[in-house]
Amino acid sequence: MLLAHRIRINVTAAQRDYFARAAGTARRVWNWALAEWNRQAARGLRPNAMALKKAFNRIKYSDPEWLDADGKPWLRAIHRDAHAQPFSNLAKAWRRYFEQRRAGQLAHVPRFKKKGRSAESFYLANDKFRLEGRSAVLPKVGRVALRETLRWSGKIMGASVSREAGHWYLAVQVDVPDQLARRRRTGDAVTGVDSGVTSAATLSNGEKIAAPRPLKAALRRLRIRSRRQSRKLEAAKAAAGIVGRIGKGTRLPVSKNRTKGALALARLQARIARVRRDFTHKLTTRLCRENQAVVIEDLNVRGMLANGRLARAIADVGFYEFRRQLTYKSRRYGAHIVLADRWFPSSKLCSRCGTRNRELALGDRAWTCAGCDALHDRDVNAAINLQRLATGALAARTALPEASQAVTRGTAAGLAPAGGGKVTLVRHEHGQQDGSGQEENAVHICTRNR
Ligand SMILES: [Zn+2]
Numbered sequence: 538m539l540l541a542h543r544i545r546i547n548v549t550a551a552q553r554d555y556f557a558r559a560a561g562t563a564r565r566v567w568n569w570a571l572a573e574w575n576r577q578a579a580r581g582l583r584p585n586a587m588a589l590k591k592a593f594n595r596i597k598y599s600d601p602e603w604l605d606a607d608g609k610p611w612l613r614a615i616h617r618d619a620h621a622q623p624f625s626n627l628a629k630a631w632r633r634y635f636e637q638r639r640a641g642q643l644a645h646v647p648r649f650k651k652k653g654r655s656a657e658s659f660y661l662a663n664d665k666f667r668l669e670g671r672s673a674v675l676p677k678v679g680r681v682a683l684r685e686t687l688r689w690s691g692k693i694m695g696a697s698v699s700r701e702a703g704h705w706y707l708a709v710q711v712d713v714p715d716q717l718a719r720r721r722r723t724g725d726a727v728t729g730v731d732s733g734v735t736s737a738a739t740l741s742n743g744e745k746i747a748a749p750r751p752l753k754a755a756l757r758r759l760r761i762r763s764r765r766q767s768r769k770l771e772a773a774k775a776a777a778g779i780v781g782r783i784g785k786g787t788r789l790p791v792s793k794n795r796t797k798g799a800l801a802l803a804r805l806q807a808r809i810a811r812v813r814r815d816f817t818h819k820l821t822t823r824l825c826r827e828n829q830a831v832v833i834e835d836l837n838v839r840g841m842l843a844n845g846r847l848a849r850a851i852a853d854v855g856f857y858e859f860r861r862q863l864t865y866k867s868r869r870y871g872a873h874i875v876l877a878d879r880w881f882p883s884s885k886l887c888s889r890c891g892t893r894n895r896e897l898a899l900g901d902r903a904w905t906c907a908g909c910d911a912l913h914d915r916d917v918n919a920a921i922n923l924q925r926l927a928t929g930a931l932a933a934r935t936a937l938p939e940a941s942q943a944v945t946r947g948t949a950a951g952l953a954p955a956g957g958g959k960v961t962l963v964r965h966e967h968g969q970q971d972g973s974g975q976e977e978n979a980v981h982i983c984t985r986n987r
Contacts, residue, residue: 538718538868540689543708546673546698547682555678556698556705559619560657562612564650567623569593571647574627586628590621616676622660658699666696673707681707689713702807703800720869724827729923731883731916732834732856738820739916741924749816755809762802769795813855821862825870831863832923834883835876875927887911888921 548556570589577584597603597620598610605611612620630647637644650656666675671683675698691713699706729741737748773789774780783789824831860874867874877883885894892908897915905912 538713538715539694539710540691540713540718540865541708541710542685542688543706544687545684546705546707547684548705552678552681553705556659556700557657559615559659559677559698560700561652562615563619563623563659564652564655564657566593566620567627568649570624570627571649574631574647586624586631589627590624593620593624614677616661616665618662618665618676619659626660656699658697661696661698663693663695668693668709683707687711690717701810702803704807718869719871720826722826722829722870722872725829726827727830727832727924727927728824728828729832729883729920729926730824731920731923732859737816738859739914739920741917741920743914743917745916746820749812752809752812752816755805755812759802759805759809762798762805766795766798766802769798814858817855817859817862821859821866824863825866825872828872830873830875830927831867832875832877832927833860833863834881834923835879873927877923877926881922881926883919883922884915886918886922887913888918888925 546552570586570593573589573592574584574586597612603610603612627647634644634646661675666673668683668687671686672680673683674680687709689711691711694710694712696707696709699708726742731739738746740746769792770789773792773795774783777789779787779789863874866872882893885897886892887894887906887908889911890906890909892906894904894906897904902915903913904915
């Protein structure tokens with residue numbers, strides 16, 4: 538089982554400098570490869586990442602673009618993994634794009650990475666570094682001090698070095714033997730989880746789990762600091778005599794205060810991301826530990842983000858990260874994750890008699906069923922409906938046509954997608970194998986934490 542551990546590095550000035558240059562190299566090589574890919578595709582060719590890498594290797598020590606002011610190839614100072622990995626990352630990104638398109642999902646073509654805007658990281662192959670307790674020996678920089686020792690034992694598959702709000706991290710991917718990675722479950726319940734707007738999560742047993750409180754205070758501070766920061770930007774614009782939008786390529790003079798403010802903002806965002814991640818970890822661990830099956834909605838998160846009012850709430854809950862953690866942890870605990878089709882009307886069905894409430898509006902927190910007079914809390918009712926998808930109880934009670942799809946071993950058979958939904962069992966191919974470490978997929982929904 539592939540698991541990752543992301544460990545903070547105590548960097549020296551020289552190491553920080555090298556890391557920044559190596560990450561910058563990885564970004565430039567990615568951009569070069571993507572530009573070549575696009576050029577070839579535009580000419581009707583079929584680009585190939587490995588052929589691009591070969592082409593790059595031919596020019597990387599001679600092309601003027603890759604030489605420094607003295608005419609020397611600066612790439613020689615950077616370990617080759619940092620400039621070789623972007624090619625396989627690009628191949629992977631395109632493969633994912635075509636797969637998603639074929640599956641009829643929303644897909645985005647790989648994009649160019651912008652300095653200061655994109656995640657900064659570079660890769661290290663497993664034979665290029667070694668871990669020794671609380672330190673690691675990396676190519677070009679030698680020994681670096683780590684804040685923790687590696688949590689997993691197993692075969693080390695690779696690592697990436699990345700930056701978050703001024704701090705550097707080493708994310709080590711380890712292939713942990715299954716018997717070591719497995720954890721004992723403490724319960725065999727089946728729980729439906731409604732990821733909500735007012736509570737972070739509502740469980741089918743009626744429990745409402747609120748987002749962590751420090752988050753609220755931090756979010757308030759975030760608003761204040763972002764406002765301050767944008768005022769500084771406005772001031773800089775006014776000083777430069779710019780009205781309206783800043784033209785492309787224009788560089789505003791950067792004051793010390795603005796730099797300081799930007800760093801403070803980044804730190805706060807990183808803290809918020811950490812608090813959130815910690816909360817999500819605890820919740821997902823608990824769900825996988827106590828349940829043989831957890832049912833969640835397969836939300837169209839992108840679609841909901843487009844809806845301004847809900848956007849904030851959904852971003853806060855970090856649904857993608859929640860689902861990602863559930864998926865890999867369910868393997869460790871032997872729990873099953875069941876996805877309800879996003880069209881399954883979990884909120885609108887009465888969990889007692891199955892009557893559908895077509896009038897239910899987004900703002901209705903509670904409602905009374907017209908069929909059986911039951912008074913429902915919106916979120917609890919939705920969570921119960923989700924739970925029943927896995928147990929089949931909904932089908933038994935409401936005599937709706939049963940789906941042929943069987944649930945996995947252990948749980949009850951006969952899923953009943955009332956209202957024309959479909960249920961999918963999450964497969965476990967999305968571990969943490971990507972080079973960027975634990976927060977891989979979180980970036981899309983959680984706040985930008987860099
Ligand atoms: Zn009812």
